[in-house]
Amino acid sequence: MIKLVPRTKKSPIISAIIPILAVGLTMIFGGILFWILGKDPFETIRMIFWDPLMNETFADYARPQILVKAAPLILIAIGLSFGFRANIWNIGAEGQFIMGAIFSGALGLAFYPQESVLLFPLMIFFGVIGGVFWASIPALLRTYFNTNEILVSLMLVYVAEQVLAAASIGFLRNPEGAGFPGSRNLSQYPSAANLEIISGSGIHWGVATAFVSVIFFYILLYKHKFGFQVSLSGMSPKAARLSGVNPRLLVILCLALSGGLAGLAGMFELTGPAGQITIDFNVGYGFTAIIVAFLGRLNPIGILFSGMLMALTYVGGELTQFMLNLPAAAIQVFQGMLLFFLLSMDLLVNYKIKLARF
Amino acid sequence: MSSTRPLTDSRSTPSSPLISVNGITKSFSNTLANSNIKLSLNSGEIHALLGENGAGKSTLVKIIYGLIAPDSGEMKLSGQIFQPKNPRDARKNGIGMVFQHFSLFNALSVFENIAIGLDEHFEAASLKSRIISLSKNYGLPLNPEDIVGNLSVGQQQRIEIVRCLLQNPKLLIMDEPTSVLNPLEVEQLFYTLKKLASEGTSILYISHKLAEVKDLCKRATVLRGGKVVDTCNTNDFSAPELAELMVGSSIKPTVRLNRKFEDIVLKLENLYQDSEDPYGTSIKNLNLEVKGGEILGVGGVSGNGQDELMTALSGELSPRKGKIFFKGSDISLLNAEGRRALGIFSAPEERLGHAACPGMKLSENVLITCSKTAKLTKYGIIQKNFSEELTREIINKFDVKTDSTSSVASSLSGGNLQKFVIGRELLQNPKLLIINQPTWGVDASAAAFIRQAIIDLAESGTAVVIISQDLDELIEVSDSFTALVGGRISDPKPMSSLKIRDIGQMMSGAMSYD
Structure with missing residues (x-):
């Protein structure tokens, strides 16, 4: 019988090294996976991690793409990390991301084609509201009926996908789109477009917001009482209650925070890179952000790096798809491996494996 | 059941103790929990194991009960070398232990809790009647059908004791049993323990309450910092003197002034x-x-x-x-x-x-x-x-x-x-x-x-x-x-x-x- 015994001494250095080791192991086992699929493992790994940054042919396109893909991951992961620290598990950021896009998109389209500088900020606000609204459903169900927020938030992703489909073929469909599904292109509607701040850099308003959020939420987490209460609630719920934390309110706040940031990410994605509401608008940022949050040690600065790394695997993964004909699912398995190795390494650092005797 | 117990007379000749512990040493990473411990118990003796938290009492009894293996030293049970591989092994050799924290399922009945904890298989009906007769016999009244969660802590402790007694222990280890009892329950427990001892069961009684140790036990082994400080007759020492042995220095008594209460x-x-x-x-x-x-x-x-x-x-x-x-x-x-x-x-x-x-x-x-x-x-x-x-x-x-x-x-x-x-x-x-x-x-x-x-x-x-x-x-x-x-x-x-x-x-x- 195998038994896990908690280690008494934990080294902070090892805790920082683990994500790097997990990336290394993912490269090795991912390489084996690609080899089984009949590809050259070294070439594939190089194409995922190296070519998007350094290859002359691809880098001009790929570097800005990394920022564009990292921004939603970072925004969502930061929101999730607060809840995860307090043992509040929002698995449905993907749904909140969709709802943020639908809310802000609906508002923008309602004003089309009038131009106003107020429209974009108002759409940002509606994006947040959409995410908060969708996250408040599991929050309220948990606080008042003690349901499991993991299941409810996850199930609501599939509901949101249905709403998305209804929007793109129904109530938000482009009236001038010759009957094709999908809304008007908001990135071509000047008042609603999320444009690049510096041309060619990939830095749009969402990227800027993600960078500012890293700093803001780092301070909130480590220097502000709210961050302390979130951490305390995760580590000792009873001590948190003694300290005056209202556990119900905390559930609502943490879910609202993660929902709001996911909705915000959805809004920036819709008005920028995606442009329009379509049936396949969401590409899994909300789920990948869970990996990003843990890989970044639930720390906003760590999330900044892990978000970039994960974006790199997205961009590099796309490269392998059209250069080497690697199936898209192989890249998803590769990303999943990263979380798997991270969590299993974590376990080994926190626990010793012992053969128990009877 | 009584056939497995030696006659009461054997107590008066302590030539061969029931259990003897010799030179037991156990260390955990940096701390020496037990250092060269010596201890012996005769049949029918209630022996106190005294010491503060962290003195090494728990480690010692866990070694005797087979939960921890010692680094060195040996134990003898009835003259034979005794190395319990696990608690089950210790129980088979006639050692029972009642822990300070009970391991009971609140939602199950008294009978079910006892049946789960037994090593051998029992017929349900005969086990129930044995629980009733045994608990009555030793002043530990229990109804096998009661749900454990509804019982008082004192009653829950009885379940643990009865569970041990069903296996006819020669040595019963009690870890701070009175910390959860009210004075009347303590009286009842002492009656039970004295009756068990008079029938030849040895009891190793862990406590830091000196008054009750003096009441219940003739001999005491005092541990401090993982070492035996003294093994003594409890009658030779006053409670404050025992406390000093335990702590290693005298304790300042608290000072209180008479004061008037306000609003x-x-x-x-x-x-x-x-x-x-x-x-x-x-x-x-x-x-x-x-x-x-x-x-x-x-x-x-x-x-x-x-x-x-x-x-x-x-x-x-x-x-x-x-x-x-x-x-x-x-x-x-x-x-x-x-x-x-x-x-x-x-x-x-x-x-x-x-x-x-x-x-x-x-x-x-x-x-x-x-x-x-x-x-x-x-x-x-x-x-x-x-x-x-x-x-x-x-x-x-x-x-x-x-x-x-x-x-x-x-x-x-x-x-x-x-x-x-x-x-x-x-x-x-x-x-x-x-x-x-x-x-x-x-x-x-x-x-x-x-x-x-x-x-x-x-x-x-x-x-x-x-x-x-x-x-x-x-x-x-x-x-x-x-x-x-x-x-x-x-x-x-x-x-x-x-x-x-x-x-x-x-x-x-x-x-x-x-």
Whole structure:
């Protein structure tokens, strides 16, 4: 019988090294996976991690793409990390991301084609509201009926996908789109477009917001009482209650925070890179952000790096798809491996494996 | 059953002891828990194992019971070398143990709990009748059909004892059995143990309560710092002398002055508080008054509404019905933070995980209860230098032994962490202090220090409520006494007017309300 015994001494250095080791192991086992699929493992790994940054042919396109893909991951992961620290598990950021896009998109389209500088900020606000609204459903169900927020938030992703489909073929469909599904292109509607701040850099308003959020939420987490209460609630719920934390309110706040940031990410994605509401608008940022949050040690600065790394695997993964004909699912398995190795390494650092005797 | 036990006469000739432990040594990473321990027990002897928390008592009995393998040394059972591979092996050789913390399933019946724990297979009907006859025979009445969660702690302990007795033990190890019992239950337990001993069962009795050791045991082995300090006849020493052996230095007795009580600080009116635990005890219709400068001791065994009273007074949960008044104003709906702003501080029983967060630094742990009153945050931003300063002040004033303000709470010993927690609340100048089990699991010198600090606080006019199951402690520090039993309390009486018999009656008499 195998038994896990908690280690008494934990080294902070090892805790920082683990994500790097997990990336290394993912490269090795991912390489084996690609080899089984009949590809050259070294070439594939190089194409995922190296070519998007350094290859002359691809880098001009790929570097800005990394920022564009990292921004939603970072925004969502930061929101999730607060809840995860307090043992509040929002698995449905993907749904909140969709709802943020639908809310802000609906508002923008309602004003089309009038131009106003107020429209974009108002759409940002509606994006947040959409995410908060969708996250408040599991929050309220948990606080008042003690349901499991993991299941409810996850199930609501599939509901949101249905709403998305209804929007793109129904109530938000482009009236001038010759009957094709999908809304008007908001990135071509000047008042609603999320444009690049510096041309060619990939830095749009969402990227800027993600960078500012890293700093803001780092301070909130480590220097502000709210961050302390979130951490305390995760580590000792009873001590948190003694300290005056209202556990119900905390559930609502943490879910609202993660929902709001996911909705915000959805809004920036819709008005920028995606442009329009379509049936396949969401590409899994909300789920990948869970990996990003843990890989970044639930720390906003760590999330900044892990978000970039994960974006790199997205961009590099796309490269392998059209250069080497690697199936898209192989890249998803590769990303999943990263979380798997991270969590299993974590376990080994926190626990010793012992053969128990009877 | 009696055939397996030697005749009582064999006790008078201690030529070959039932069990002897010779030179047992066991170390855990850096600490030497047991060093060259010698101990021997004759058949039918009740032998006390005395020592403070951390003296190595638990390690020693776990070695005897096969839970831990010693690094070196040997044990002999009835003259044969004895190396139990596991508890099952130890039980097969006639060793039974009743732990301080029971391993019972609340939702199952007494019978089911006993059946699960037995190594051999029994016929259900015959097992039930054996439980009944055995429990009657030894003064441990039990109904096999009762659901464990509905039983008192004393009754739950009986299940554990009966479970051991069913296996005909030659040696029964009892780990701090009276810490959860009221005085009448203690009397009953002692009757049982004496009867068992008279029939030839040896009992190794672990305790730090000296009066009861002197009452029950002829010989005692005293451990300190993992070593045997002395093996002695309990009659040759007075209780304070035994205490000195245990602690290694004399304990300063607490000093209290006579003082006048001031106005009523805390008043409870028909208070009802539901338990969060499905098998917990809800508080029913509590009425109580505590004056400034008064220390009210609330006796009673844990699980009788102690945690519920604590959470109601601290403000962690608002009461279901009834009112709590502080200096005349209704505070029933204020949360813990709001009450602290008025000067109501509390120290819960569970140090790690409730009063303090195990994984956080001491300088972060001060934020749990002092962030407002000590102004440790400004516009919500944590003022690190202030929290460091407060932590240092607590460490210095309350003699907390720790490396630095950034040690994590779980790295402190029980006594030091308790001094830290009590110090944290006392430095906020409380007008009302509520403490649950102030010295549970704390070494004697730290306990004396904490008791004196509480008395000093009361002398400055603070009202204090101490909830404790340690009667000796309540007798030592409190001005008035009440018992919380089955979620109800009796009228507080001045401590000086009460005898231990009266206390025993209060602790069992309150049950008759139900």
